[in-house]
Amino acid sequence: MKTYIFGIGGTGARVIKSLTMLLSAGVEIKTDEIVPVFIDTDAAAANLTETVTLLDDYKSINESLQFAGGVRNRFFKTRVTQLVGQFRLNLANTQGKKFKDYIGFATLDEPNKALAQMLFSQDNLDTSMTEGFLGNPNIGSVVLNQFSQTKAFAALANNFQKGDRIFIISSIFGGTGASGFPLLLKNLRSMDPKSPNASLIQNASIGAITVLPYFNVGQDSQNKNRIDSSTFVSKTQAALEYYAANISGNNSLNALYYLGDTPTAMYSYSEGGTTQRNKAHLMEFIAALAVIDFCRLGDNSLKTQNGVAVNPVYKEFGVQEDGDVNFKTFYDGTQQLLRTPMTQFTLMCKYLNEQLDTSRKDQAWTRGKRPFDDAFFSGSFFQQLSSVKEAYMNWLEEMGNNQRKFVPFSLEERKNDVFGLVNGVLPGKVMSLKSNYALFDSYLNGNEGKIPSTFGAGQRFMELFYQTTEKLVADKKLA
Amino acid sequence: MFFVLLLGNLYCWFQGLYGYNLSGHLWGWEDATQSYSGILVYNSVGMWTLIVSAVMMVLYYYVINHPRFNKWWHWGIVAVANSLIALLIGWYRAFSDFNNGLIADSLMYARDENGEIVEELITSANCWGFGMANMIVAFIFFLVLSLLFHWWSTNARYSPFVKF
Numbered sequence: 001m002k003t004y005i006f007g008i009g010g011t012g013a014r015v016i017k018s019l020t021m022l023l024s025a026g027v028e029i030k031t032d033e034i035v036p037v038f039i040d041t042d043a044a045a046a047n048l049t050e051t052v053t054l055l056d057d058y059k060s061i062n063e064s065l066q067f068a069g070g071v072r073n074r075f076f077k078t079r080v081t082q083l084v085g086q087f088r089l090n091l092a093n094t095q096g097k098k099f100k101d102y103i104g105f106a107t108l109d110e111p112n113k114a115l116a117q118m119l120f121s122q123d124n125l126d127t128s129m130t131e132g133f134l135g136n137p138n139i140g141s142v143v144l145n146q147f148s149q150t151k152a153f154a155a156l157a158n159n160f161q162k163g164d165r166i167f168i169i170s171s172i173f174g175g176t177g178a179s180g181f182p183l184l185l186k187n188l189r190s191m192d193p194k195s196p197n198a199s200l201i202q203n204a205s206i207g208a209i210t211v212l213p214y215f216n217v218g219q220d221s222q223n224k225n226r227i228d229s230s231t232f233v234s235k236t237q238a239a240l241e242y243y244a245a246n247i248s249g250n251n252s253l254n255a256l257y258y259l260g261d262t263p264t265a266m267y268s269y270s271e272g273g274t275t276q277r278n279k280a281h282l283m284e285f286i287a288a289l290a291v292i293d294f295c296r297l298g299d300n301s302l303k304t305q306n307g308v309a310v311n312p313v314y315k316e317f318g319v320q321e322d323g324d325v326n327f328k329t330f331y332d333g334t335q336q337l338l339r340t341p342m343t344q345f346t347l348m349c350k351y352l353n354e355q356l357d358t359s360r361k362d363q364a365w366t367r368g369k370r371p372f373d374d375a376f377f378s379g380s381f382f383q384q385l386s387s388v389k390e391a392y393m394n395w396l397e398e399m400g401n402n403q404r405k406f407v408p409f410s411l412e413e414r415k416n417d418v419f420g421l422v423n424g425v426l427p428g429k430v431m432s433l434k435s436n437y438a439l440f441d442s443y444l445n446g447n448e449g450k451i452p453s454t455f456g457a458g459q460r461f462m463e464l465f466y467q468t469t470e471k472l473v474a475d476k477k478l479a
Numbered sequence: 480m481f482f483v484l485l486l487g488n489l490y491c492w493f494q495g496l497y498g499y500n501l502s503g504h505l506w507g508w509e510d511a512t513q514s515y516s517g518i519l520v521y522n523s524v525g526m527w528t529l530i531v532s533a534v535m536m537v538l539y540y541y542v543i544n545h546p547r548f549n550k551w552w553h554w555g556i557v558a559v560a561n562s563l564i565a566l567l568i569g570w571y572r573a574f575s576d577f578n579n580g581l582i583a584d585s586l587m588y589a590r591d592e593n594g595e596i597v598e599e600l601i602t603s604a605n606c607w608g609f610g611m612a613n614m615i616v617a618f619i620f621f622l623v624l625s626l627l628f629h630w631w632s633t634n635a636r637y638s639p640f641v642k643f
Contacts (some may be wrong), residue, residue, distance in 0.1 A: 364634060431544060438547050442545075
């Protein structure tokens, strides 16, 4: 079963980034593969570029690994498939163009010009779409209506199979997401019957998450303030009224997730491009959990007939108490999903950052008949793994420094308390003369001989670290 | 017979350290029988040295077995400790017999026609010399045992040699 995940706008990109981090850690998702597709006219958006790079690295690592035949490793387990180049749905005639050129304003007759000027302000008409819609869903609702003419849409139609699912991620208070989500949904539910698999797609299980305002934007130094966070709530209200009539009101979706928080985070003003790089936020992390939850829903609860959901489901997310969040703040189900895989993966990342350079010179696990030598550590597999590791640690750090904070781990180097990394958890004792990274190395040395030498180097490395961190987390009672 | 004399033959490579006469005692020479009918001290010292070396090998590879104590000089520290213990074993065994008058008179002294002692043929220095020989033998034991049994150590299996 495939799950096509459309990430619309900046929030879509950041949520898919969070999902990729969770899948890197081996968080279980009940789908065989995910097919991410980004929809954003802002081709240079920093968050989008980062996420695409992360997905490229993830995909390369996943393709180097096998997960059958007695393999225990779950890191990078879920397959990621690329439907279109750079994972992006390309929108025609948007790059370097103003909105008024897109609609051919200059060629309109006078009545139509007057109508256009009623619907769109002069600022709207003069907006260059290179960096997106600048928080104007009214522009997006025109431009994004070309979904069904894109190559990505055609590829989706050609590849879609019975049982595949679709999930749409967007914010409700921006420009691209707010307009793109209902349009995409409309295009999916009313596919041209001549398209391949039109009936399958029309009746597919489709879920979505709409993210309500969770941050504010600072003042523009040039005082243009074309993106104004004081309008986020009113835009949200308007969008929700539209959704009530045209999404939940007509049962277009099988599952709709709502997510929001009191906006306390303040981001620097940016209209897009390489400067729009919002730090990772807990809301994006939780939105990624919605994708995982959707994949867990049984087929019986996601039935669709004639493009209409039979029993649509509506969900929100809550935590046990207000304030900064760590694993213990989540309810049991979420804790069980996240704690073990994320703790294992974070332990591995910290070891690679803090101890590997020393241990690779003299530890038994790096030697043997098929050693992990300099060639391995300078090879492409390890470089890609390092790239994902850096991104993962930065992602955790950013969420820990944002508002509201998500601090499941203590990330600073503490070589005398390596296993005290899980906040709120006191590590258990192990009967051994070894402690901290010496214990870690001892477990690595002990497990090295159990890994089949027929595995490739990358496979052996991941299997070794997965088995070792699995045993450490269990023995030290970290999750 | 070969194995009975094996340890003694090994020690005799280093006889120059402790002298021919003490070696004769260690082989079991008795004046009363004018033959090597006494205790084969080489075997008892050799067995104890072998046991201690085995214990030290097990200690290093399977008890301590520590990822921060697995370099060649860590192995060297244990080898030196083993050798020092062997030095004391060898010296003590030889000196104990020397001090208690258990060494045959013909090996201990050179006497004139009147039976007066002309020269002491074995002194306490010879006992230390045997201790030093036992040090070297202990090092050989420890090295051989390390080469044979290091493979199954979790953390020290490539100490002191990466390839053997």
